Amino acid sequence: MQMKKMSALVLSLSLLASASAFSSAQAAENPLSIRLNDDQIQFGPTEPILENGVTLVPMRPILEKLNVQVNWDEATRTVSGTKENLSFTLQIGSTNASANGQAIKLEEAPKLIQNVTYVPLRFVAETVGYQVGWNQSLRQVSLTSKQQSSGSRGFLWKVENKGNTVYLLGSIHHVPEGMYPLRPEIENAFQAADHLGVEVDVSTVAPEELQKQVLDWGVYKDGTKLQDHISVETYHKVTAVLKANGIPENSFDIFKTWFVTQQIMNLQVAKEGYKPEKGIDNYLIEKANEAKKPVVSLETMESQMKMNNSFSDALQERLLLQNLDPKSVTPPSPDIGIDDLNKMWIEGDEHALTEFTTKGWDAEYYKGLIADRNVEMAEKIKGYLNSDKKETYMVVVGMLHMLGEQGVVPLLEKEGFKVEEE
Known part of the structure; x- marks a missing residue:
């Protein structure tokens, strides 16, 4: 089945794709x-x-x-x-x-x-x-037969400066079964790295901290509810999804529209067999933790939530409808299925990624989700490259951040760094 069209948020935010604050279980109970x-x-x-x-x-x-x-x-x-x-x-x-x-x-x-x-x-x-x-959260180890990884290329680049090396890996946060191990060049780059860099190290986010941040940024505090910020028709579509999943129809009423969008995406991708806990960044974080390899975050949980919270009500409703009923709204990002995005990654199709990154975006959405964050990520990476420590980093962020005029790779090239495809 072709996965329904959905917001690019599913590809760009590692934290929210990896941890759901709507309901959680204490690990010690399992x-x-x-x-x-x-x-x-x-x-x-x-x-x-x-x-x-x-x-x-x-x-x-x-x-x-x-x-x-x-x-x-x-x-x-x-x-x-x-x-x-x-x-x-x-x-x-x-x-x-x-x-x-x-x-x-x-x-x-x-x-x-x-x-x-x-x-x-x-x-x-x-x-x-x-x-x-x-x-x-489940304290569960999963073992699955390798099926697909030998043909999966992905997006990997290498940058060197002053004795430092940074490998840049464009990731996908939701993947099908059988993706691992990654191709040898990627696995070897991870082994060579002294540090793993990710958007947010979700393994260090305690459930109580995630809950606090959601309460700070994802809940209405002015006495209004979800239905006060979206149309009656959109609200009915939200309650229909909840009902279909056996969840009380008023469960999302206190949450802001952007957070509701994320929770609905989590429900949708799980039904199609895409599991956020198996995303490429989580896979490498797990390996780094087991190898006691330091993991550094380029962003924070708070910064990702603040970014979502900054979007206008109108944009937030369009993002919600892009997941609930794509035909009812002009999509704020290119209307492409998650199956196609995974195919793009597996084939390492840079032309398709550049097209997807640069065409068909709402200006407000692109600036907040992609462009502004790319500048900050590139600055962090420049710091690694200009260090006197002569270390190797593997930096793993959503593949949407890598290419296009305002992508991390072009931003580094504009600063004079030589970025080589691996």
Whole structure:
């Protein structure tokens, strides 16, 4: 099914695409769980554990589920696993390992707990051909078979100055299953980076802080409600969506139109199989956290919310209608489906991205969502490049920020930096 047309907001804001404040669960209330291709793995009396941010799982149950042939050397306490042409070795108590013939340093060593061997889940699963995802709110690890990544190009550039290197990756915040790992050039750039830069590091946003910011910026405080800021017809379309999803029809009444738009987008993309927790920035943030690689934010949660809050009522209603009923309004951004946007990313089609970034935009919307933010992002990146520290950064922001006359790549080129496509 072709995904319905929707606002470019879904591609440009990592925070709001990644964290819903409308309803949340405390992580501590959920036990750690592992799902393989949407089926939960049962470990019996032994359970997965978290050690220093690394998920360790009982070896036998997980390797059986992944169809890995196992060899155990009692003398050296070494585990060897093979699956088709993929292989790994692990040693109990040691962080030295190998993956497909390459030496690897683990963040956490395999260990014996009450005579049960526990192994690091991400290392084992990725080595034998699975994508690994982590949902913080659910405390859930997802393992999915790799299907699509070998043909996914994406948008990657490299800039060097004064011994510093910045890799620029244009991302998509909602992706289908089977996207990972990314092509080798992207994965290698991440491995080479001393720091990962993102729009907002959502892994550090506590639920109570997100709730506070939503109350500050996303809720009407002047006694008005949603229905006072949009037409009767638009309000009826909102309540119809809520009713269709089993949500009380007045649930959005206190929220500002821009925030309601975001929540409706989250409902829509989830139905089409696009999961924000599996977005490219979240994927790399998870990897950085596991590798203890510093993550820096180019923006803040507050700045993204303030930007949305600054849009006029008329623009906010058009954005809402672009998601509810695209034919009823002149779209404030190019009217293109999320399936097409993912195809654009997979093919690395720079011409299509430039066209999408520069044509068919409402001036107010483009200035707030794209142009103004691009200038600030480019300034942060210039700071990394002009530093005396001789470090490497991988900067990952929505692909809409990269190209076009006011894109981050052209802005850096205008400052004299040589930006090379990777």
